[in-house]
Amino acid sequence: MVSITIEVPDDIKILLERNPLLKKKFEKLAVEAFHKKLLRLAVADEITRDVEVSEDVIMEFDKKIKRKIVKRLEKF
């Protein structure tokens, strides 16, 4: 394990210093939050690599789908 220092507001610092149990819980929560966020970013990095597809293809689908949405809303 490596050690990381994080900044917290003064009132939280006082609370954490007063209560070692709370401090331990806070540290555990911080580690979990870091882990969750880093894992999500790593997954996103992995699935957002590679090459380009034409913008025309995207706009073509966009038009078709939006046309259907309007039709359905107008029928409603």
Add this chain to the structure above:
Amino acid sequence: MRFIVNTSVMISALIKKKSISFRAPTETKHELYIPEYSIEELIRHIKKIEERSELTSEEILARIILIINKIIIVSKDKVILHMHEAYKIIGHRDTKDAPFVATLLAIGGDGIVSYDNDFEEITKYGYVWLKPNNLL
């Protein structure tokens, strides 16, 4: 802030591997909304999208799930109430964009995220038009 996500962003997220359109909605701290029928229609077109996508079916499904988790669907009952006003705002550019503007009005949002230039119209009414990278 609260933004409406246009279908062009969703489609781009499902077609391009290297896609800011996927990263932006899933990583932003802003609240995102979409009109009812958008997801449904997107899924109806999924086979065709798959044919043109750089992603596998599994990757597309995974992205849909991640995006849906971040987006709030606005019911048709709420959207329909603002369609008339929305046509006034954007109808002269493209009537197909009206449901997204109506959704913006329905939720009292701040703007629309889209690649479509037509949405610059909404800036005349004090709303923001932004591209996915501006969400991060």
